[in-house]
Amino acid sequence: MSETVQVMSQVALPHDAKAGPTKAEVRAVTLSKLGLRPSDHFVDVGSCTGAVTIEAARRVARVTALERKPERVEVTEQNLEMNEYDAEVTVRNAEAPEGFPEDADAAFLGGSRNFEAVLDCALESGVDRIVMNVARLEVAGKAVEAFRERGILDEVVQLQVSHGYDLVGATSFDSQNPVYVVVGRRDAEGLT
Ligand SMILES: C[S@@+](CC[C@H](N)C(=O)[O-])C[C@H]1O[C@@H](n2cnc3c(N)ncnc32)[C@H](O)[C@@H]1O
Incomplete structure (x- = not known):
């Protein structure tokens, strides 16, 4: 039983792509901050390996994945095939805001190209997280400035993850680069 649960909760990413994946611990915080609901239409901007797309597809009704690089669209699709999920998933080769759906509820920007235009488009489409x-x-x-200007800045979290490894019978750590997680909500009060 516990073995099944563990396998189900993991994301298989046999196909890789430069710039990805968003690491597991960072995905966990990111998805938690998005507060995904089972009825949500979620948009993953810059799907790359599909790691975030796949995890979200286990939590929401619909996912639209946008990726500007055709070879990475293929990687997203290949990794999706290797995983189980219940959502209806659409993968588009597009550079957002192009291709952003009109009825989204929540969005993740893993890619930063045109991010101000993407924020505007997301807010117009009804995204509230x-x-x-x-x-x-x-x-x-x-x-951070762009979120503040739009009145959606809720939190900024800096994550620094380190993984333990065996060093002559003791545990040492390999650290990953820090990541800034900028969290936005419609009508946020700003940082307190
Ligand atoms: C850091 S990677 C994202 C990693 C991804 N979350 C994963 O788990 O594999 C950024 C990706 O965003 C894509 N990208 C950047 N800006 C974009 C945009 N405006 N629209 C679509 N894709 C974009 C890049 O091509 C790149 O593949």
Whole structure:
């Protein structure tokens, strides 16, 4: 039983792509901040390996995955085939805001191209929860400002994950680059 639960909760990503995947711990925080609901239509902007698309597809009714690079669209599709999920998933080769659906509820920006236009488009489409992950400091600053200007800045979380490994019988750690998780909600009160 516990073995089945563990396998179901994992994401299989046998096909890889440069720039991905969003790491498991970062996905966990990101999806939790998005507060996904079973009836949601979720949009993954910059699906790359499909890691976020797949996890979201186990939690919501519909997912639209947008990816500007055709070879990464293929990787998203290949990894989707290797996983179980219940949502209706549409994968589009498009550079957002192009291809952004008109009836979305929540969105994740893993890619930062045109992010201000993507935010505007998402808000017009009815999105009320939006999270953007950023690795580069300068882009993170611009993202925070863009969320603030639109009155949706709710939280900024800096994540730094390290994984233990065996070092001559003891445990040492390998650290990953920090990630800024910019959390937006419609009518947010700003940082407190
Ligand atoms: C850091 S990766 C995202 C990783 C992904 N969440 C995963 O788990 O594999 C960023 C991706 O966003 C894509 N991208 C960037 N801006 C985009 C946009 N405006 N529309 C669609 N794709 C975009 C890039 O091509 C790249 O594949």
